[in-house]
Amino acid sequence: MQNLLNQEKEPEEEFDRSKNKKINKQPPAKIKKISKAKRNLDYIKKNYILYLLIAPAVILTIIFKYIPMYGAVIAFKDFSPMKGILGSDWVGLKHFTSFLTSPNFLEIFMNTIKLSSFELLIGFPIPIILALMLNQIRKAKAKKNIQLALYAPHFISVVVISGMVFLFLSPTGPINVLLTNLFGTSFSFMSDPDAFRSIYITSGVWQGAGWASIIYVAALANVDPQLHDAATIDGASLLQRIIHIDLPVLKPVMAVLFILAAGGIMAIGFEKAYLLQTAMNLPTSEIIPTYVYKKGLLAGDYSFATAVGLFNAVINVGLLIFVNQVVKKLNEGEGLL
């Protein structure tokens, strides 16, 4: 990712340089500009096949990503299917204010923030710790077998994971049978609003932490073993070596992944939250994406639901920029954007 963005920066510098030249000697620059446009045109003519190859991707992106971006204007209109997007009447910020002033706004908004920030706080460090632990296993075969087990849950679908949660935690399920046998009490997990976040996050860690550690394991594989040997001879303990050799190697990866994850806080997945919702746990499990789905597609209030979605997206982008700035400060100027 960093690489990618660095590469994108290069042409910008070139452009700046040519701008300077323009200021220094204006007349020749003009000629140069024309010839540059011509050169570009020649290039496109000569390599038109390249542009044909990328055309399907561009067309699909326009249809399914850019046209919906335009379609989001219905957030500011009273959309009626008869009149279409263009013909519907403008209503300004009506839908936004009605969402912001609705009695359940605060609850849904805080549910969204809490669920995803707790998920981030707990889910982010665990893969790093797992990778550091795995890195201490010297036998390649044993390491590979452990990894095989750790990654397996990643391939289970979200429907199946949620189904397992329901089965295991049901009043007659194995967890409650164990609880009854051991402590004589049982607990109705799925109907308790207080339990929802723990269930969501625990099942997420169970499924995803192993897979998320891959990237850190790979980064650690690049550490020169001689560094560790030298440190050991100098009397460094294992913990000291992890803190001073391994962790610094992981830092850039951590920074990038943290920005991406934190920037996605409001973009929390709809899929599992919706599946784990029950009528009883809605006070904590109703989040913006599930609310948008219910209001929009189930209740047919297209404009209102789009406004709520847009509100969510704007906060998300703001958050991404904010987190990027903070990480940049903490990480000696290295951010993502």
Added chain:
Amino acid sequence: MNNSRNDRILLLINKILLTVIVLVILVPLLYVLLASFLPPNALLSKGLAISFSDWTLDGYKRIFSDGTIIRGFINSILYAGGFTIVSVVVTVLAGYTLSQEGLVGKKTIMIFFLVTMFFNGGLIPTYLVVRDLGMLNTAWAIILPNAISVWFIILARTYFKGIPNELKEAAKIDGASDFKIFLKIILPLSKPIIFVLALYAFIGQWNAYFDAMIYLEDQELYPLQLVLRSILIQNEVQPGMIGDQMARAELQRISEMIKYSSIVVASLPLIIMYPFFQKYFEKGVMVGSLK
């Protein structure tokens, strides 16, 4: 030398902890597998005292006596297969173009794609586009809207950049066209990345339910995950699986076994397949992120 003793203790703790973690992951999976062959909670109430006669294939028999899961299975294969073909072809073509040195407009095109990673129109506007295209209740609604992943394009582009330029130059000197170079030289060298992309696309679509839930109305068209959702989450065991009327307790027993066996039927193919492809998956994660 105190250090080395402490280190050894730490390493031992580390091994024990990792063993515990592996157990925490494997035990639920094994439990599901065993529970699909046993009456509800027999494992816990009887423990090792389970006798041979407790084992039963009832759950599986019921699943296959009703066509819903099998039809879902076939639908899922079609959707995931179609999605994979479209996604891989489009991604590889785009990635190849973007890997070209000196491509005019490269930065603009890159930004054009990257923007969609951070902004999107949202659920409803996307739904309206799909509806207006008349794709509701068709496989196209599953296959097309999410066929482009910017992440995949970056993955492909990074791979193509790694192919030595000399190969293309040499072919160009021999008079081969761009298209021919792509077909005859680049593609044969790109089998690994195509394989990685195809695996990712197939598994992602196989496990997805959301698009199918919003775009498909006809139950006949439901992919496996939606069928599973109605069995596991909405508690709607298909009438064909129950058959004759039975007592409430029996119904509960059967429906729980149906749930466990349908989890096994839906997940087993991937869980069995994945160890063989593990190295490709890991490669995909790494190429895409930092290399």
